[in-house]
Amino acid sequence: MTYRALELLNLPPDEPAFLLDIGCGSGLSGEILDEEGYNWIGVDVAPSMLEVALEREVEGDLFLQDIGQGFGFRPGSFDGAISISVIQWLLNAETSHPTSSPPHRLTRFFTTLHSALRNPSRAILQFYPTSDDQIQLITSIAQKAGFGGGVVVDYPNSKKAKKVFLCLFVGSGGQQIPKGLDGEDTEVQEGRAAFEKRREKSGKKDKNGKRRGIKDKDWILKKKELYRQRGKESVPRDSKYTARKRKPVF
Amino acid sequence: MVRLITHNLLACHAKGCTTNNFPLQLKDVTIELREAEFNPDFVSGFLSRLEWTALVNAAKELGDTSLPPELPDMVDDDLLKNLHHVLLEIHIDEGSMICPNCGHSYPISNGIPNMLLAEHEIG
Ligand SMILES: C[S@@+](CC[C@H](N)C(=O)[O-])C[C@H]1O[C@@H](n2cnc3c(N)ncnc32)[C@H](O)[C@@H]1O
Numbered sequence: 001m002t003y004r005a006l007e008l009l010n011l012p013p014d015e016p017a018f019l020l021d022i023g024c025g026s027g028l029s030g031e032i033l034d035e036e037g038y039n040w041i042g043v044d045v046a047p048s049m050l051e052v053a054l055e056r057e058v059e060g061d062l063f064l065q066d067i068g069q070g071f072g073f074r075p076g077s078f079d080g081a082i083s084i085s086v087i088q089w090l091l092n093a094e095t096s097h098p099t100s101s102p103p104h105r106l107t108r109f110f111t112t113l114h115s116a117l118r119n120p121s122r123a124i125l126q127f128y129p130t131s132d133d134q135i136q137l138i139t140s141i142a143q144k145a146g147f148g149g150g151v152v153v154d155y156p157n158s159k160k161a162k163k164v165f166l167c168l169f170v171g172s173g174g175q176q177i178p179k180g181l182d183g184e185d186t187e188v189q190e191g192r193a194a195f196e197k198r199r200e201k202s203g204k205k206d207k208n209g210k211r212r213g214i215k216d217k218d219w220i221l222k223k224k225e226l227y228r229q230r231g232k233e234s235v236p237r238d239s240k241y242t243a244r245k246r247k248p249v250f
Numbered sequence: 251m252v253r254l255i256t257h258n259l260l261a262c263h264a265k266g267c268t269t270n271n272f273p274l275q276l277k278d279v280t281i282e283l284r285e286a287e288f289n290p291d292f293v294s295g296f297l298s299r300l301e302w303t304a305l306v307n308a309a310k311e312l313g314d315t316s317l318p319p320e321l322p323d324m325v326d327d328d329l330l331k332n333l334h335h336v337l338l339e340i341h342i343d344e345g346s347m348i349c350p351n352c353g354h355s356y357p358i359s360n361g362i363p364n365m366l367l368a369e370h371e372i373g
């Protein structure tokens with residue numbers, strides 16, 4: 001899903017970018033951002049998830065932050081933002097305090113996110129709505145916060161593969177809402193399914209708590225090759241840094 | 251880890267704290283240096299986003315005096331390399347960041363800053 005989010009983010013090819021991963025969790029997306037050569041910051045409200053991300057030795061800075069309280073990033077800090085399976089959590093009220101109401105939290109989230117992004121740029125937020133009303137609430141608050149854009153649904157007819165992406169534009173001039181994948185192109189679908197499986201595998205650890213050689217150089221090179229074959233641009237060049245061990249200097 | 255690139259983008263987000271809320275002051279910090287891949291395009295592309303004086307001062311506080319007090323018109327390779335080091339290779343591990351305006355303290359522990367606000371601080 002991270003790959004699809006990056007695709008929808010539509011960053012200019014061959015330009016470096018600074019990204020925000022909203023609800024980064026254990027750093028699964030972060031690993032992909034690292035491999036794709038992006039600099040990034042990840043925020044999550046769960047310390048236990050951030051611990052796992054630390055163990056994974058991702059390159060991005062990790063923040064303990066409740067996105068419903070808003071961000072403090074200066075205007076124009078990021079070239080884009082992604083979020084995988086997170087913002088549905090903003091729809092539940094935790095306490096009865098007024099700042100805990102879903103509309104209040106969504107408003108804080110979208111207004112501070114909007115200002116943290118550069119103009120023009122995008123935020124791609126994949127989430128799991130349980131009703132059309134929820135989609136309606138979220139998109140209307142995002143709009144009020146200044147975003148353009150809309151909802152993209154991949155595989156709308158498949159119960160399992162269906163994915164909802166909120167595609168938000170800052171400075172929407174000339175930006176078009178991308179098309180959802182419709183699932184009729186089985187080749188694409190199979191490719192996607194393969195990614196998802198691989199992603200799950202990459203989360204598994206052996207009994208020493210180490211991920212099994214998933215990031216070894218051969219694997220990365222193979223994956224980059226696959227991407228190039230599919231005509232994906234902006235696959236980072238292979239360098240002496242590819243799959244190098246990351247160690248503190250001292 | 252809080253790198254200085256991140257510190258340079260971060261203002262206080264407590265309720266009503268909208269002026270004089272940047273840069274957050276570093277207090278009792280310990281740092282770790284970690285090598286990162288040098289990407290000159292990334293660094294030069296980031297220049298326009300930086301608050302230069304805040305960056306120079308933060309670097310100084312952490313013992314790095316490689317940056318000139320003012321951003322020169324011509325940015326050469328050496329400066330880009332120094333900037334790369336300052337922005338991406340100095341990591342704050344422990345300590346806290348304090349808002350110069352409201353005094354809120356954002357503690358950093360194990361490299362992770364705690365940005366959570368108390369209920370009365372939420373905007
Ligand atoms: C299903 S996980 C997805 C994690 C990660 N994005 C991924 O794809 O692996 C949802 C994450 O959202 C985080 N989350 C939920 N509510 C949040 C909030 N209010 N602020 C920040 N993170 C939140 C959870 O802690 C959890 O890590």
Ligand SMILES: [Zn+2]
Binds near residue numbers: 264271352
């Ligand atoms: Zn403050």
